[in-house]
Amino acid sequence: xxxxxxxxLIFGLIAAVYGFVASVYGARGGGPAWVDSGRxxxxxxxxxxxxxxxxxxxxxxxxxxxxxxxxxxxxTTTPTLYRMAAIWATQQGxxxxxxxxxxxxxSLALFLTRHKVREIVPYAQAVLFALAAFFAALIxxxxxPFATSSTxxxxxxxxxxxxxxxxxxxxxxxxxSGYTLLMVPFAFAIGALVTxxxxxxxxxxxxRFALAAWLCLGxxxxxxxxxSYTELGWGGYWAWDPVENAALMPWLVATAYIHSIMIQExxxxxxxxxxxxILLTGTLAIVGDFxxxxxxxxxxxxxxxxxxxxxxxxALIAVMVIGSVWLVIxxxxxxxxxxxxxxxxxxxxxxxxxxxVLVALTAVIFWLTFFPLISEAITGTQVSxxxxxxxxxxxxxxxxxxALAGIGPIIPWRRMTPAKVRRTFAFPVLAAVVAAIxxxxxxxxxxxxxxxxxxxxxxxxxxxxxxxxxxxxxxxQAMTSERAxxxxxxxxxxxxxxxxxYLVHAGVAIALIGVAASTSFQHSRTxxxxxxxxxxxxxxxxxxxxxxASATPQKISFGANLAxxxxxxxxxxxxxxxxxxxxxxxxxxIGRFFESGDGASAESRIGxxxxxxxxIWTVISPNIQPLQSxxxxxxxxxxxxxxKALTLPAAQRNQELSTxxxxxxxxxxxxxxxxxxxxxxxxxxLIVSPLVTWLWLGAILAVLGGLIALWxxxxxxxxxxxxxxxxxxxxxxxxxxxxxxxx
Amino acid sequence: MQYVIVLIxxxxxxxxISAPLRAQRSAAGGPDPVAELEAARDAxxxxxxxxxxxxxxxxxxxxxxxxxxxxxxxxxxxILNKLDQAREGxxxxxxx
Numbered sequence: 001x002x003x004x005x006x007x008x009l010i011f012g013l014i015a016a017v018y019g020f021v022a023s024v025y026g027a028r029g030g031g032p033a034w035v036d037s038g039r040x041x042x043x044x045x046x047x048x049x050x051x052x053x054x055x056x057x058x059x060x061x062x063x064x065x066x067x068x069x070x071x072x073x074x075x076t077t078t079p080t081l082y083r084m085a086a087i088w089a090t091q092q093g094x095x096x097x098x099x100x101x102x103x104x105x106x107s108l109a110l111f112l113t114r115h116k117v118r119e120i121v122p123y124a125q126a127v128l129f130a131l132a133a134f135f136a137a138l139i140x141x142x143x144x145p146f147a148t149s150s151t152x153x154x155x156x157x158x159x160x161x162x163x164x165x166x167x168x169x170x171x172x173x174x175x176x177s178g179y180t181l182l183m184v185p186f187a188f189a190i191g192a193l194v195t196x197x198x199x200x201x202x203x204x205x206x207x208r209f210a211l212a213a214w215l216c217l218g219x220x221x222x223x224x225x226x227x228s229y230t231e232l233g234w235g236g237y238w239a240w241d242p243v244e245n246a247a248l249m250p251w252l253v254a255t256a257y258i259h260s261i262m263i264q265e266x267x268x269x270x271x272x273x274x275x276x277x278i279l280l281t282g283t284l285a286i287v288g289d290f291x292x293x294x295x296x297x298x299x300x301x302x303x304x305x306x307x308x309x310x311x312x313x314x315a316l317i318a319v320m321v322i323g324s325v326w327l328v329i330x331x332x333x334x335x336x337x338x339x340x341x342x343x344x345x346x347x348x349x350x351x352x353x354x355x356x357v358l359v360a361l362t363a364v365i366f367w368l369t370f371f372p373l374i375s376e377a378i379t380g381t382q383v384s385x386x387x388x389x390x391x392x393x394x395x396x397x398x399x400x401x402x403a404l405a406g407i408g409p410i411i412p413w414r415r416m417t418p419a420k421v422r423r424t425f426a427f428p429v430l431a432a433v434v435a436a437i438x439x440x441x442x443x444x445x446x447x448x449x450x451x452x453x454x455x456x457x458x459x460x461x462x463x464x465x466x467x468x469x470x471x472x473x474x475x476x477q478a479m480t481s482e483r484a485x486x487x488x489x490x491x492x493x494x495x496x497x498x499x500x501x502y503l504v505h506a507g508v509a510i511a512l513i514g515v516a517a518s519t520s521f522q523h524s525r526t527x528x529x530x531x532x533x534x535x536x537x538x539x540x541x542x543x544x545x546x547x548x549a550s551a552t553p554q555k556i557s558f559g560a561n562l563a564x565x566x567x568x569x570x571x572x573x574x575x576x577x578x579x580x581x582x583x584x585x586x587x588x589x590i591g592r593f594f595e596s597g598d599g600a601s602a603e604s605r606i607g608x609x610x611x612x613x614x615x616i617w618t619v620i621s622p623n624i625q626p627l628q629s630x631x632x633x634x635x636x637x638x639x640x641x642x643x644k645a646l647t648l649p650a651a652q653r654n655q656e657l658s659t660x661x662x663x664x665x666x667x668x669x670x671x672x673x674x675x676x677x678x679x680x681x682x683x684x685x686l687i688v689s690p691l692v693t694w695l696w697l698g699a700i701l702a703v704l705g706g707l708i709a710l711w712x713x714x715x716x717x718x719x720x721x722x723x724x725x726x727x728x729x730x731x732x733x734x735x736x737x738x739x740x741x742x743x
Numbered sequence: 744m745q746y747v748i749v750l751i752x753x754x755x756x757x758x759x760i761s762a763p764l765r766a767q768r769s770a771a772g773g774p775d776p777v778a779e780l781e782a783a784r785d786a787x788x789x790x791x792x793x794x795x796x797x798x799x800x801x802x803x804x805x806x807x808x809x810x811x812x813x814x815x816x817x818x819x820x821x822i823l824n825k826l827d828q829a830r831e832g833x834x835x836x837x838x839x
Contacts, residue, residue, distance in 0.1 A: 004745045011753060018760070036763035044756040051752065116778055201782040265786040266793075412797040413790065414811060417804050424802055468800065475799035495796065 002067060005055040006146040008048040012099065013140050015045040016133035020126050027122030035122045038129070039110045045132060046103035053100050056093060056145055060086050065152040069093055069145055075158035077554040081169060086159045088172045091293060091306065092145035097173065098289070099135045102180040105209070106132065109184040113205050117188070120202050124184075124191035131183055134316055142308045161555075161581050161603035165231045171223040175247055178217030179285040182250060184209040185257075186282025189275050193327040198334050200265045203274065208710060210258055210278070215706040217251040222699040233604030233619045235524060235687045237695070238515075240390045242297035245369045246288030249362050253281040256358040259408075263348045266413060268338030272328060273355070275335060279324035284362075286317055297372060347413045354404040357397055364393040395450045395516075399457055402512055405505040406461035409468055424467075431463035432456050444521070451520035454512055461509035465502045472499070496708050503705025511698025517691035518615075524687040531679050538688040540616060541565045547679045548577065549672035556580045556593050556668065558622035558675055560682060562607055574607030576620045576684075589642065589664055590634040594624055594671075610693055617687040626680055627671050634667050780826040787819040 019041035026034030056067070060083045065071040073093070074086040087093035106128040113121055139145060185206040192202040224244060225237040238244060257277040263270050290313040291297060293306070328335070341349060368385050375383040410424045436456045439445045445452055469488070472495070476487040492499045523538035534543040541564070548559040559577025563570060581601035585592040595601075607618040638660060645656040794815060798808040 001745060004749055007749050008752065011756065015756065015760070033763040033766075037760050040760045040762065044759055048752065048756070118778070197779070199779050199783065200786055201779045204782045204785070266790045410802060412802045412807075413793060415807065416802065417807055420802060420804055420807075471800035472796070475796070478799075495792075498793070498796070 001055045001059070002146040002148045005052045006144065008052040008055075009096075009099075009136065009140050009144075009146070012045045012048045012052070012103070013133060013136040015041045015048070016103075016129050016136050019045070020129035020133060023122045023126040023129060027126070032118075035125065036114075038122070038125055039114065042103060042107045042110055042125070042128065042132070045136075046100070046107045049096070049100040049103050052146075053087075053096055056096065057084060057087055060084065063156065065154075065156050066148045066150075067145075068147045068149055071149065071153050071156045073156070073159060075156035078156075078159045079164070082159050082164050085163075085169045085172075088176075089159055089163050089168075090145070091309075092139060092143040092147075094172065094176070095135060095139045095143050095293075096145045098176055098180065099132065099139060101173070101176050102128070102132050102135060102183060105177070105180050105184060106187075109188075109206070109209055113188075116205050117191075117197070117201055119195045119197050120188060120191035122191070123194045124187040124202075127187035127190045128183060131187070134312070138309060138312060142312070143306070158581065158601070161579060161601050162231060164603070165227050167223040167227040171220055171227060174216045174223060175220035175288075178213045178215075178220055178247070179250070179289055181209050181213035181216060182254065182278075182282050182285045185213075185278045186285075189278045189282075190323075190327060193275060193331050196331060196334050198271055198275075198331065200261070200268070203261045203264060207258070207261060208712075210254060210261070211706065211710050214251065214254040214258055215703065215710060217247060217254065218699075218706065219703055221247050221251060222696075222703075226696065229617075229692070230606055230608065231603065233606065233685075235617055235619070235685060237692075238387075240365075240368070240385075240387045242291050242369050243288075245365050246284075246291040249365055249369075250281050250284040250288055252358050252362045252365075253277055253284060256355040257281055259351045260355050263351055267348060269341065269348065270352070271335040271337060272332065275331075276324075276328055277355075277359075279320075279328070283317060283320045283324065286313070286320060289313070290317060291369075297369070342415045345411065346415050347408055347411050350404055350408040350411060354401060354408065357400045357404065361394065361397040361401070364397065365390070368393075395454075398512060399450065399453050402454065402461055402509050403457045405509060406457060406464045409502055409505060410464050427467050428460050428463040432460035435459035448516075448520040451516040454516035458509040458513040458516075462506050465506040468502050469499070492708060494713075496711055496713060500705045500707070500709025500711075503708060504702045505705075507698045507700070507702030507705055509698070510701060511695045514691045514694030514696075514698060518689040518695065522687060522689045524685065527684050527686060528681045529684060530681050535686065537686050538614075539566055540571075540688060542616075542618070542684075542686055544682065544684070545573065547676050547682065548575070549675045551593075551665075551668050551672045553665075554581065556582075556672060557605075558620070558624065558672070559605070560607075560620045560622075560684070562618055562684070564609060564616055572609045572616070574609055574616070574618050575605075576607035576618050577605045578620050578622050579603045579605065587639065588635045589638045590667055590671075591631050593668055594627065594631055612693055613690060615687075615689045615692040617689065619685045621683040621685065622675075623680060623682055624675070627674065630671060630674075634664075638664055638667075776829045776832075777826065780822055780829055784819065784822045784826060787815060787822055791815050791819065 019038040022030075022034045022038035022041065026032060026036075026038060056069075058064075059067045059070050060074050061080065063070065063074060063076045063083070069087075069090040069092050073090040074083050078086060088097045106125075110121070110125055110128070113124075117124075185203075188202045188206045192198050221244070224247065228234075228239065228244075229237040257274065260270050260277060261274050264274050290310075294310045294313060341352070343349060344353070368389055371385050371389075372382045375381060406428060410428065416424075436452075439452060439455055445455070469491075472491045473484055473487045476482065476491045477484065480487065480490070482490060525535065525537055527535045527542075529535065529544040531544050531546050534541050536542075543563045543565070545561040545563050548557075548561060550557045550559075557577045557579045559575060562574045562576065564572045564574060579602060580594060581603075583592045583595055583601065585595070588595075604619050609616040641660050642657065645653055645660060647653075648656055791812065794803065794808060794811050797803045798805065803811065
């Protein structure tokens with residue numbers, strides 16, 4: 001079926017090129033039939049990409065090692081679910097996923113807008129086709145996922161053990177969905193700029209795609225953080241790694257965009273800004289994909305560098321940047337604002353400031369992410385930039401974002417009178433002041449002023465959101481006499497964007513409180529312990545109870561049980577282990593099961609006691625050096641015996657090899673038993689971090705809010721036909737009856 | 744067999760893509776002022792609803808709300824009048 005898959009990709013590329021030509025021709029006078037035909041080319045491309053993807057996934061599931069990427073990215077011992085996900089752990093497979101998602105989301109967008117923004121659609125369609133053709137060309141000409149070998153290996157190399165984690169099933173598709181969904185508003189923005197149809201219409205038809213992209217990127221980022229925390233064995237969830245930053249940057253700009261488009265929708269303002277923001281977001285999404293694929297910046301998340309792909313991506317990014325700048329300059333007159341900002345102390349004023357802070361935050365992250373390349377270009381030496389370089393800039397800006405996330409929801413559009421300030425700000429400010437005073441009495445908190453500020457402003461945001469929900473429910477109760485829970489549901493249902501957004505604000509504030517606490521008040525230490533020995537860390541006693549070890553043909557694990565107690569009271573027993581996956585090295589028949597260090601296939605399983613107030617995080621770094629001499633001796637003896645067996649006649653050889661492999665397995669089990677029976681000092685990394693769970697809970701709340709905001713309004717699709725309107729100003733009698741109950 | 748599958752897919756794709764060109768029936772292209780005005784109207788409705796929610800939740804004083812609501816409703820009616828004109832303009836070509 002590899003030939004079928006390959007042909008489908010070629011047809012997909014042809015469909016994309018045809019779709020681009022048909023869309024442009026249709027827009028330039030060829031007629032709408034060509035545009036329709038082009039749209040159908042996108043549906044076809046999505047369908048063919050889906051079939052190709054299924055063919056490839058079946059190859060992974062059936063461990064068909066005649067496919068090169070199956071042989072390098074999977075194995076018969078890889079669990080079934082991870083075999084399904086292994087497709088996007090390879091460069092070629094992930095490019096196919098990108099094509100599938102891009103054509104799929106584009107098809108959905110073009111289907112939903114087939115009767116709307118008719119002038120803009122052909123050009124937006126052409127842009128989507130251009131992007132789809134670019135990625136399809138990459139997999140057709142440079143990174144063919146259907147490349148096969150006439151002499152397939154008996155066993156595949158297997159999926160990187162670090163990727164055998166549940167979040168990795170969802171994390172890459174979420175990030176890619178985010179990136180590809182962003183292409184929809186990006187393309188429509190270009191269509192709007194080309195045609196000069198720069199009212200808020202294109203924003204309204206793509207708003208949901210922008211929000212979905214923001215949500216998917218956010219979920220992808222947080223799942224990546226969770227994977228880092230529970231799998232990578234360094235004890236953190238965010239390392240300011242270039243690929244992590246690559247996903248964060250478009251998310252931040254998209255956050256600014258989904259706020260600022262409200263100003264254009266309501267006031268006709270910020271047209272230049274909105275167009276620029278979405279063009280920047282789209283470009284950053286491609287930059288993010290480039291960072292993942294190019295390996296130009298050192299990252300554990302990046303694929304191996306491929307100069308051909310790098311050149312193609314740089315060219316695409318250059319076209320996007322130059323084209324975007326030119327379009328905005330060309331349309332600067334049409335992008336003039338329709339209204340003026342009444343006062344900065346209005347919701348649009350706060351949104352504007354928040355936008356500037358978010359863009360500044362992105363600029364800082366962009367600069368520091370690319371600084372190693374910039375320094376290399378100037379000085380010839382690549383300077384590495386660690387988390388400490390980011391914090392002095394990022395933390396104050398993040399605090400400003402949180403503060404603004406609290407102010408925005410409680411002030412109205414256009415203006416706010418001083419009389420109302422006291423009423424709306426009283427409770428949130430009081431809550432923040434109470435938090436500030438209470439935290440001042442907690443030992444050490446005021447020593448970390450930035451974290452202290454984050455706690456105060458985070459409290460302010462949560463209080464703001466709570467107040468908004470309370471007042472909204474009360475207002476609805478006054479109108480409908482509903483019970484509070486019913487009124488709450490009704491309120492949210494009728495105002496999904498607003499209250500979904502409020503939940504996102506609260507979620508982000510809670511998450512950032514967790515980040516501030518866990519980074520500023522973390523206690524960690526490494527300890528070399530023998531069984532029975534204990535260490536004391538932040539009030540907890542951590543005792544190394546006993547070593548553990550296990551050996552299977554797929555993996556050898558060395559672990560430890562650790563007893564956690566506080567004030568003599570046992571809390572939890574944690575288990576941590578270090579898993580070694582055998583290499584394919586035929587020269588070291590025993591040693592290949594025990595290879596560790598750089599380049600080895602190994603994973604850490606952390607021992608974690610997660611709680612609302614503290615996480616106790618442990619990881620073992622087993623010392624297997626004392627086994628090394630035995631391993632080396634075994635390699636020599638077994639190697640000689642295997643070489644000798646290989647000279648025997650076939651039938652005798654197989655029997656002899658079988659015996660030798662059984663002997664090898666006995667040696668390996670004996671070595672693991674020796675680790676248990678004669679334990680020696682083992683190294684542990686032990687961390688106690690406060691409020692890490694708040695990060696995950698805040699993220700869940702933000703995702704919930706995002707889903708509420710994304711969900712269509714009840715009856716939104718049933719607005720047509722509209723009532724015919726003849727109404728004397730200023731009374732407006734024309735709203736549909738369903739819209740009269742406003743709250 | 745594999746190539747039969749490919750040919751079937753190809754036939755379906757060609758049929759699907761060429762359908763509008765064969766039928767020559769498509770929604771009219773070109774500017775769509777009605778859709779643009781409808782978008783503006785919906786946005787204005789949302790603004791009116793937001794202002795009402797703001798006054799009910801205590802963010803706007805009654806005086807500010809009255810003034811803002813009047814402005815918004817006047818703007819909405821301007822949009823609705825334009826929408827009527829645009830719709831009448833759209834209907835004219837099809838009149839006998």
